Amino acid sequence: MALFLGALLAPGAGAHRSRSVLSTVDWNAAQSALDISHRLHGHDAEVALIRSGAMPAGEDLTQVRAQARLGLYVQERFRLSGPAGAISTEILAAEIDGAEIVVYQTAQLATAPDLLTIDNRILRETFEDQTNLVNVRLGAGVRTLMFAGSDGPKSVRRST
Numbered sequence: 001m002a003l004f005l006g007a008l009l010a011p012g013a014g015a016h017r018s019r020s021v022l023s024t025v026d027w028n029a030a031q032s033a034l035d036i037s038h039r040l041h042g043h044d045a046e047v048a049l050i051r052s053g054a055m056p057a058g059e060d061l062t063q064v065r066a067q068a069r070l071g072l073y074v075q076e077r078f079r080l081s082g083p084a085g086a087i088s089t090e091i092l093a094a095e096i097d098g099a100e101i102v103v104y105q106t107a108q109l110a111t112a113p114d115l116l117t118i119d120n121r122i123l124r125e126t127f128e129d130q131t132n133l134v135n136v137r138l139g140a141g142v143r144t145l146m147f148a149g150s151d152g153p154k155s156v157r158r159s160t
Contacts, residue, residue, distance in 0.1 A: 036105040067094035119153040
């Protein structure tokens, strides 16, 4: 009986973690740059890197080399463009935060783009049920884009 009650009271028993990546794109006027971050579940990131051939099965994301591989993986699957064409991003760092890992990027621009097109394919080739959210702040408000399934690029306009 005690075992049964313990199972009923155990937090998260039977809960299913959704597969998602939360990305943010913020205009940083002081630096004339887009500040970009991606928050991924560490295990999902490791599975994707191994399946894509980007990381050997013996590595894990506590190793700097594996974090660098993840940065490159993310950079290949998260693309930005504006009215003038592709926007180049630079990988800044990756850091572990509990069960998650955060990848940081930046993109230097003269001014905040009036229109930003985003293609977010992070983990989507690995997990069929993957959903990616991108919060974009180019001006006064925040716009959220959602990517799932076979979604292609999506655009957001700067709000004033």
